[in-house]
Amino acid sequence: MDVKHIDWHIFxxxxxxxxxxxxxxxxxxxxxxxxxxxxxxxKAQLQEANFEGAxxxxxxxVDADLRRARFEGAxxxGAVFTHAxxxGASxxxxxxxxxTTWIDAQxxxxxxxxxxxxxxxxGIRRIDIIELPVYEYEYED
Numbered sequence: 001m002d003v004k005h006i007d008w009h010i011f012x013x014x015x016x017x018x019x020x021x022x023x024x025x026x027x028x029x030x031x032x033x034x035x036x037x038x039x040x041x042x043k044a045q046l047q048e049a050n051f052e053g054a055x056x057x058x059x060x061x062v063d064a065d066l067r068r069a070r071f072e073g074a075x076x077x078g079a080v081f082t083h084a085x086x087x088g089a090s091x092x093x094x095x096x097x098x099x100t101t102w103i104d105a106q107x108x109x110x111x112x113x114x115x116x117x118x119x120x121x122x123g124i125r126r127i128d129i130i131e132l133p134v135y136e137y138e139y140e141d
Contacts, residue, residue, distance in 0.1 A: 067110060081105045 009029035016034050022042035026049055033053040043063045051074045058078040066081075068088040076091075078099040088110045 076100050 012032045016036040018038040020040045025045045031051045037057045039059045048068045050070045053073040061084045063083045071094045074094045077097040080101040082103045085106045
């Protein structure tokens with residue numbers, strides 16, 4: 001009988017502020033509503049990770065692999081995505097500002113996606129991530 005090792009990484013409502021998670025394999029991890037302000041994810045493997053509702057202000061994703069990651073409702077103000085791979089990632093409903101850094105980040109569809117697959121975005125103009133509106137919110141710490 002073959003035995004497979006399965007890692008489950010579920011962080012639900014955790015305090016990960018300024019934690020160093022650099023160079024870790026966190027593929028498919030759930031970071032649901034975590035407070036990860038100032039956390040480090042340098043060169044981390046975060047393919048298909050879920051950051052739904054996470055507070056990622058000033059977090060560092062430099063050289064991180066974030067293919068197909070989900071950031072719905074995440075606060076990305078001041079986050080640094082320099083050289084990050086964000087192809088296929090969902091940033092819908094995330095909050096960014098002029099301090100969110102996208103220098104040399106890879107965005108758009110993945111090459112291995114089936115072009116003939118049914119898409120729900122037909123007829124919607126594709127926009128560059130730089131064109132996304134900036135929302136200002138006041139938070140009480």
